Structure formats: structure tokens, C-alpha cells
Amino acid sequence: EPEVTQTPSHQVTQMGQEVILRCVPISNHLYFYWYRQILGQKVEFLVSFYNNEISEKSEIFDDQFSVERPDGSNFTLKIRSTKLEDSAMYFCASVDYNEQFFGPGTRLTVL
Amino acid sequence: SQKIEQNSEALNIQEGKTATLTCNYTNYSPAYLQWYRQDPGRGPVFLLLIRENEKEKRKERLKVTFDTTLKQSLFHITASQPADSATYLCALAGYSSASKIIFGSGTRLSIRP
Numbered sequence: 370e371p372e373v374t375q376t377p378s379h380q381v382t383q384m385g386q387e388v389i390l391r392c393v394p395i396s397n398h399l400y401f402y403w404y405r406q407i408l409g410q411k412v413e414f415l416v417s418f419y420n421n422e423i424s425e426k427s428e429i430f431d432d433q434f435s436v437e438r439p440d441g442s443n444f445t446l447k448i449r450s451t452k453l454e455d456s457a458m459y460f461c462a463s464v465d466y467n468e469q470f471f472g473p474g475t476r477l478t479v480l
Numbered sequence: 481s482q483k484i485e486q487n488s489e490a491l492n493i494q495e496g497k498t499a500t501l502t503c504n505y506t507n508y509s510p511a512y513l514q515w516y517r518q519d520p521g522r523g524p525v526f527l528l529l530i531r532e533n534e535k536e537k538r539k540e541r542l543k544v545t546f547d548t549t550l551k552q553s554l555f556h557i558t559a560s561q562p563a564d565s566a567t568y569l570c571a572l573a574g575y576s577s578a579s580k581i582i583f584g585s586g587t588r589l590s591i592r593p
Contacts, residue, residue: 400578411585412524412569417578424578460523467512467573469581471523 371395373472375461381478385450390475392444392461400464403436403446405429405457406474412460418444451479482508484584486570492590499557501587503570506551508582510572513546513553518567518586527568528555560591 374393382388394401403415416436417424423436435447444463448455456479462469487502503513512531516524530537530546530553537544543556557564567586573579 402578402581404581404583412518412571412583414580414582417580419578424576425580427580462523464578467514467529468526469514469516469524470526474521474523 373461373463373470375459375472375475377475378473379476379478381480382451384453384479388448388451388477390446390448390459390461390477392446392472393442394444394461394463395465395470396442398463398465398470400424401438401444402462402464402469404460404462404471406460407457415446448477451477453479455479482506482572482582484508484570484572484582486568486584486587488587489585490588490590492592493560495560495562495591495593497560499560499564499589499591501555501568501570501589503553503555503584504551505572508551508572509548511575511579512573513544514571514573514581515542515544515553515555516569516571516583518569524569524583557589562591562593565589565591 376391401418406412416426416430433449458474460474461472484505514529515527518524528544530544541558545554567588569586570584572582
């Protein structure tokens with residue numbers, strides 16, 4: 370069964386560094402999402418993406434964040450200058466008929 | 481602002497009983513509501529979707545109801561099993577195809593043998 374994959378599974382970075390989180394959505398899906406989940410807290414919507422454009426974004430998704438689909442398969446989330454509070458699990462999801470298929474997540478730790 | 485509340489942080493029930501979880505929302509008119517299961521350290525797994533014009537949906541031992549007047553959804557697991565132990569999340573979505581999805585904080589369900 371096709372699944373969403375994410376790399377790396379765990380990323381440790383220093384505050385102020387740039388990180389790129391990678392996702393490979395399910396191949397025939399057209400809508401893609403990024404979420405984050407701070408330890409012990411709720412899943413929070415960051416951004417949705419369709420047709421190579423951002424569809425919606427939350428107030429969390431400020432100028433430090435960007436998304437792109439560089440090659441038609443990968444879907445990336447970039448954080449330009451990480452802060453301590455960016456430490457969280459980041460989940461990618463691809464969507465088929467409103468059903469969201471989540472990846473296993475990337476645990477980002479900012480030191 | 482939009483708010484989703486799931487009735488309790490944790491629910492413990494005996495194996496074989498029906499587990500009922502509640503999701504209430506305010507300041508929102510969703511196009512549909514979803515329920516997910518999340519195990520520790522894993523991503524959410526989609527279980528069921530119910531649209532605003534539907535009252536009830538079933539899938540095997542799962543049943544969801546949706547009352548847009550009360551702004552409430554109930555999620556039932558019948559004949560519960562220890563393997564059903566997990567955190568269950570409700571989520572609301574708007575009308576556009578790639579709309580923002582708002583998640584509740586979840587209810588941690590434990591089924592004791």
C-alpha cells in the first residue's frame with residue numbers, strides 16, 4: 370500500500386540554522402499539508418499546498434517558513450532561522466478525497 | 481476564534497464495552513469533520529469522515545454522529561479491545577479543497593482487559 374515518507378526521522382540543529390524537512394507524498398495525490406505537533410500538544414495546521422501554490426496558511430507559518438515542490442515528487446518545508454520553540458514533530462500529509470494520509474514525521478530538536 | 485474541545489483528556493473502559501468520545505466546536509461551520517487515531521510517536525491515521533449534511537457514519541466497529549445544531553460529534557467504538565487503546569483526534573475542515581484543518585487536543589483511550 371502506498372504511503373507518505375518523510376526524511377530525516379530526527380533532525381538536531383542549532384538555533385539560527387536553516388533546516389529543510391522532506392516529504393514524498395503518495396504519487397497520485399494533488400493536495401499536500403504540513404503540520405507540527407509540539408510534545409504533548411495538539412496537531413497544528415501550518416500550510417496547505419495545491420498546484421504548486423500555497424492554498425492556506427496559519428499564523429504560525431510566518432516569513433521564516435517556506436514550502437515548495439521542487440521536482441514533482443518531493444514536498445519540502447524550510448525553516449530559515451530556527452528558534453528553540455520550533456522544536457516539535459513535523460508531519461506531512463497528502464490528501465485523496467478529503468482523507469489525509471500522514472507521514473511518520475520528522476522530530477526537530479533545536480538547541 | 482475557532483475552538484474544538486474533546487470531552488476529556490483520558491478515558492478508561494473495560495474491554496468489550498462501548499467507548500464514546502465527544503468533540504464540540506464553537507465559532508465554526510465546517511464542511512466536514514474527521515476522526516483520527518494517533519499512537520505515541522506516530523502520525524495520525526484517518527478513521528472516518530462525516531459531512532455537514534450527514535447525521536451518522538459507520539465503519540466496522542466505529543460509528544460517528546454529527547449534530548451541526550449542537551456543534552458536536554460523537555465517536556463510538558463498540559466491542560472495544562485493548563488494541564483500540566490510543567489517542568483519538570477530531571478535526572474540522574472548511575469548504576475549499578485544501579482548506580485549513582483544525583485538530584482537537586485528543587482523548588487518550590485506554591481499554592483494560
